[in-house]
Amino acid sequence: MLGIKLLNSTTGLRTGLRTGLKTNLVLKQKYGNASVERGMGNLSRHARCLSTPVNGSGELKLKDPSLIAIAGFIDNEYIRDAYSGKKFSVYDPSKGTEIAKFPDMGIDEADQAIRAAKRALPGWSQMTAKERSNILRKWYNLILDNEEDLAKILTWENGKTLTEALGEVRYGASFIEWFAEEAKRLYGEVIPSPSRQQRMITIRQPLGVVGIITPWNFPNAMLTRKFGAALAAGCTVIAKPASETPLSALALCELGKRAGLPKGVIGVVTTHGHTKAIGKHLCESLDISGISFTGSTVVGKLLLKQCADTVKKVSLELGGNAAFIIFEDADIDKAVDAKFRSSGQTCICVNRFYVHSSIKDKFSARLQEKVRSFKVGSGFDKKTTHGPLINSAAVEKVRTHVDDAIRQGAKMLTGDDEKNGIGSMHGYFYPPTVLTDMKEGMKMADEETFGPVAGIFTFDTEDEVLEAANNTRFGLAGYFFSRDISRCWRVAEKLQVGMVGVNTGSISSEVAPFGGVKESGLGREGARQGLDEYTEYKYINMAV
Numbered sequence: 202m203l204g205i206k207l208l209n210s211t212t213g214l215r216t217g218l219r220t221g222l223k224t225n226l227v228l229k230q231k232y233g234n235a236s237v238e239r240g241m242g243n244l245s246r247h248a249r250c251l252s253t254p255v256n257g258s259g260e261l262k263l264k265d266p267s268l269i270a271i272a273g274f275i276d277n278e279y280i281r282d283a284y285s286g287k288k289f290s291v292y293d294p295s296k297g298t299e300i301a302k303f304p305d306m307g308i309d310e311a312d313q314a315i316r317a318a319k320r321a322l323p324g325w326s327q328m329t330a331k332e333r334s335n336i337l338r339k340w341y342n343l344i345l346d347n348e349e350d351l352a353k354i355l356t357w358e359n360g361k362t363l364t365e366a367l368g369e370v371r372y373g374a375s376f377i378e379w380f381a382e383e384a385k386r387l388y389g390e391v392i393p394s395p396s397r398q399q400r401m402i403t404i405r406q407p408l409g410v411v412g413i414i415t416p417w418n419f420p421n422a423m424l425t426r427k428f429g430a431a432l433a434a435g436c437t438v439i440a441k442p443a444s445e446t447p448l449s450a451l452a453l454c455e456l457g458k459r460a461g462l463p464k465g466v467i468g469v470v471t472t473h474g475h476t477k478a479i480g481k482h483l484c485e486s487l488d489i490s491g492i493s494f495t496g497s498t499v500v501g502k503l504l505l506k507q508c509a510d511t512v513k514k515v516s517l518e519l520g521g522n523a524a525f526i527i528f529e530d531a532d533i534d535k536a537v538d539a540k541f542r543s544s545g546q547t548c549i550c551v552n553r554f555y556v557h558s559s560i561k562d563k564f565s566a567r568l569q570e571k572v573r574s575f576k577v578g579s580g581f582d583k584k585t586t587h588g589p590l591i592n593s594a595a596v597e598k599v600r601t602h603v604d605d606a607i608r609q610g611a612k613m614l615t616g617d618d619e620k621n622g623i624g625s626m627h628g629y630f631y632p633p634t635v636l637t638d639m640k641e642g643m644k645m646a647d648e649e650t651f652g653p654v655a656g657i658f659t660f661d662t663e664d665e666v667l668e669a670a671n672n673t674r675f676g677l678a679g680y681f682f683s684r685d686i687s688r689c690w691r692v693a694e695k696l697q698v699g700m701v702g703v704n705t706g707s708i709s710s711e712v713a714p715f716g717g718v719k720e721s722g723l724g725r726e727g728a729r730q731g732l733d734e735y736t737e738y739k740y741i742n743m744a745v
């Protein structure tokens with residue numbers, strides 16, 4: 202017991218190591234030699250990132266190489282080795298080669314992070330809103346000061362083009378800025394009392410320690426959208442980033458630390474082999490008051506069930522199956538610009554184009570022309586317009602969806618590997634593809650394809666297309682193009698989604714509530730509503 206306690210707290214570990222051999226013996230009994238070395242290593246280099254390049258990172262030419270940390274992050278310190286001694290590999294999706302081996306952390310490290318966050322909670326939550334805001338503002342400034350390095354790190358692990366990565370870093374920073382400002386506006390209210398003898402007010406209080414789990418497709422912005430809101434509200438956080446893309450998370454931690462985030466306010470547990478166990482542990486822990494998850498619907502449902510026993514507040518940003526309706530009066534040139542962000546790996550990406558039959562040929566030709574102009578390749582190559590998919594499983598899923606559509610009668614207008622030279626590339630590439638003659642019942646109609654494939658369905662009437670667009674269990678985003686103002690109101694109100702783009706395919710913003718209905722999620726992120734996920738209202742009744 203003593204050994205575990207010593208190992209699980211950095212201060213305790215230091216004390217323990219000072220006591221020498223006896224402690225080492227306890228550690229060896231519990232965890233074997235690897236963990237003892239880990240403890241020693243950790244002591245000898247607190248909080249150090251890499252000053253020498255890892256597996257090809259020299260090519261990144263970072264202005265500040267110390268933004269790369271191959272470690273977890275607990276109590277503002279880098280933990281390079283898991284107690285188990287195990288590691289997992291992170292790959293460069295444009296080459297399929299290994300970037301680094303991260304510590305494959307387990308429940309012990311998750312507990313260590315929970316304890317650190319719990320210790321930090323009173324200090325952080327009792328700071329004034331302005332004090333928290335000032336630190337968040339410094340973090341925002343540091344992210345922008347380092348945006349080029351952060352973008353390179355993001356492209357390296359995720360594959361998206363450098364331009365897209367820079368866009369994501371700025372988008373991610375905008376959440377920290379937004380919530381730095383919103384922190385100061387976390388108002389309660391005075392309720393007009395029905396009684397002369399009572400005064401009624403509400404105040405808003407932080408949930409407590411929250412667990413956040415994020416996906417690989419936006420390794421920076423999905424974290425900052427949660428960090429910003431949680432920290433502004435006065436919560437402390439344990440984050441579990443996707444095992445495909447931990448580097449961006451660690452770089453954000455380094456900048457957060459430089460901005461003045463106190464020890465324990467944010468922690469990152471890196472894992473691959475213990476993902477399920479850590480997820481369950483966070484959901485079931487009595488020390489955690491809320492879970493915020495972004496990822497697939499299937500995992501979101503599992504986490505929701507796991508949170509039931511402790512009745513946690515749960516925020517879920519899940520998968521989508523966005524329809525894009527092109528009415529006969531649409532501006533076609535504007536419409537074709539809205540599909541292939543991050544090579545189609547975005548939760549709000551169009552999954553189904555519904556095009557009025559009178560303009561189907563014209564629209565298909567424009568889309569085909571546009572897609573044929575794309576250049577697929579490494580995100581670092583300036584000529585590249587579209588990077589790789591995240592891994593071979595993602596490529597396989599897209600291939601399965603396309604094959605299924607073609608088997609059921611769809612026609613491929615463009616999508617040949619030869620033109621893009623994909624056959625000779627080693628990474629996880631899929632050619633941008635356009636299919637026509639799509640039908641209900643195909644996988645692409647029902648499931649999230651999450652790849653660079655546009656499938657074109659046709660329709661004749663507004664009622665018919667609304668029924669088809671809403672015929673899905675997903676309800677994240679929906680889009681349509683029309684110049685008829687009455688139709689714009691009608692269709693926007695009838696689409697069963699959390700977000701609608703009218704005559705635009707670009708809807709994401711830190712100032713607007715992001716989230717879905719149906720099986721696409723619970724709660725909203727960004728905007729003033731984003732703070733609701735991390736606060737409780739307390740009602741106070743005062744007799745006078």
Ligand SMILES: NC(=O)c1ccc[n+]([C@@H]2O[C@H](COP(=O)([O-])OP(=O)(O)OC[C@H]3O[C@@H](n4cnc5c(N)ncnc54)[C@H](O)[C@@H]3O)[C@@H](O)[C@H]2O)c1
Nearest residue numbers: 415416417442443476477480496497500518519520521548
């Ligand atoms: N609605 C949104 O805002 C939004 C944003 C981005 C991505 N997404 C969705 O995310 C999905 C793609 O991301 P993904 O493939 O990384 O999703 P995923 O659900 O497989 O993984 C998301 C995160 O959950 C973790 N995870 C996986 N299984 C888990 C388990 N049993 N318990 C706990 N954690 C677990 C992963 O390691 C990762 O960190 C798509 O469906 C996409 O639409 C939604």
Ligand SMILES: O=CCCC(=O)O
Nearest residue numbers: 418419547548549709
């Ligand atoms: O993948 C989903 C998140 C994308 C966004 O916030 O625009």
